[in-house]
Amino acid sequence: MNYMNTAARHIHTAFLSPQHVAEIVQTRGLQNIFAGMVEALRADFLRWQEFDKTARVASHSATGVIELMPIADAKTYTFKYVNGHPGNTQHGLSTVMAFGVLADVDTGTPLLVSELTLTTALRTAATSVMAAQALARPDSRVMALIGNGSQSEFQALAFHYLMGIEELRLWDVDAAATEKLMRNLQGTALRLVKCSSAADAARGADIITTVTADKTKATIVTPEMVTPGMHINGVGGDCPGKTELHADVLRLGPVFVEYAPQSRVEGDVQQMAADFPVTELWQVLNSTAVGRTSDAQVTVFDSVGFALEDYSALRFMRQQAMELGIGEPLPLIPALADPKNLFSVLGAPAVALNKAQTAAHAHV
């Protein structure tokens, strides 16, 4: 079978596990990863109209949802698989688990399979900073961090490194979560202030970041907590029936979103009428819409997470992995010397056929 000896065209699919991504972050440094991701996100948001923005495909069940989020430009296709199962923590599982694929549009070859649980936390915080750099007061130094769960350290450090935040005012209904956050941040220059309520946390803050997890119509931030000049970075109100901001908070100043058709269904603006004015962030970044217009204005970023952010994050992480030689090959696609000879993957045909004959009565 001389075709078995022909050098097969190699399909290069790389794999990044959470440990690989952690190694990339440790090698580059978390601050550099955030800075690089913000730049990658900004570059992609600035060419917003080049993307084929497909609707996400959701499969709902009694316990949760599984979604596929595809997006593509002329060169690169990505999709993310992500679930949402609020009851998972009862089984010791995460509520949200994610992975993604990056593929070459010209040939359809999958180039990367990557974890996206850790990477999503990084890209969400980077997106929040990108929005805050455009919308918050540049002299912001104090941030309320309401919700001290799995996203909180990423938000804390991204704002510390890239927005000059020096003090965090912490609140979570779960005191153990706040203790965990304080342990994780103990080596940093951040001043950590444990607060007694969300309202206490908001006191004196320049920025309020909400990253709570409850799948309910909550009102974590009420109008009396908001003072002139604040920027509100609302991250946790991100699916139908899950909100964090009182409707009146959304009326205190201009509201910015990633992709209006999705945000009106999933964001805190799901509470508002269909014609409630929102501005897409990419328009602020490319100066076709105004962001903050005065130091006294209240600004709201109603973030839900959009497929383009995963595209940017996957492409950025792939670049880091290639530069650092981190990751491993994943043999996902057969390497064929002759594309018409897929059968050759089964091995020397005689072997397969003989085994088929001798095992014909085995249980399958």
Place this chain on the structure above:
Amino acid sequence: MNYMNTAARHIHTAFLSPQHVAEIVQTRGLQNIFAGMVEALRADFLRWQEFDKTARVASHSATGVIELMPIADAKTYTFKYVNGHPGNTQHGLSTVMAFGVLADVDTGTPLLVSELTLTTALRTAATSVMAAQALARPDSRVMALIGNGSQSEFQALAFHYLMGIEELRLWDVDAAATEKLMRNLQGTALRLVKCSSAADAARGADIITTVTADKTKATIVTPEMVTPGMHINGVGGDCPGKTELHADVLRLGPVFVEYAPQSRVEGDVQQMAADFPVTELWQVLNSTAVGRTSDAQVTVFDSVGFALEDYSALRFMRQQAMELGIGEPLPLIPALADPKNLFSVLGAPAVALNKAQTAAHAHV
């Protein structure tokens, strides 16, 4: 950091490469794999109405298409990634590459990431046999195999093992493809007859199987090639603009499809009016519709490939892999002792932070 020492809940995602699937086939025997897959497919087709049949999501480009094909029942969710790039063979790449994921609906946990290039060839042949067992004459012994490319050996052997086919009449516009097919089948009991045209191949055949690859409106099978009692297994006419059967062939007898809404767009029946009668195969299997009604009747299975077939194939292969201990773990999802402590995946926080500080000016 005592939380680092707590036993983490393990997320079990298994990985099957083409080599793993080949090992499963070699161990079980190809005949048993086909028999098991036909049974798995039949069991799933019989509970057709239990499935959430989402439309496939296609991303089109100048050179091809990338598709996601999700489907779920109450317990199991699967999706397939598959491309179609006719120009790929010029770059030494396959026209079609595929992989898939099987996940637990209750928790959203991805349980299996698997190659689906080889597995799709197996499930397509198994589906063809399942249809032929319901639609072809049981005394069929001679099959015309038109198109001798990557699918052909799988069709040949599935029909040999499970439908009693003893003679194959072969034709392909590419003589090298026919030579390759004959080499691959040389150890079998099949009589192989090289023919001079598609019409020559059809002469005396009980079944005509078409597995050609050209993305054109072709007429591989014309009415004068069809004799009473024939079953036509049309596999290669499977996307808009890609057909194999002359429209009049579809008028010679009842036409059976997998899922009518999809087949009317992608199958050979795309040539017919929207009200052209077709019967869904699952209804024949569960006896709510009739299949073949006489030995003289001509029957047509206009196959396009449906997400449920990938669901069945993924579940079947996962079962084989678990029984045989084949495959390997894929660390796709972080294992967290505390689901709120995703940050712990970055390693001892101090390490990450110190490196961040010392590397702060490194190029990213």
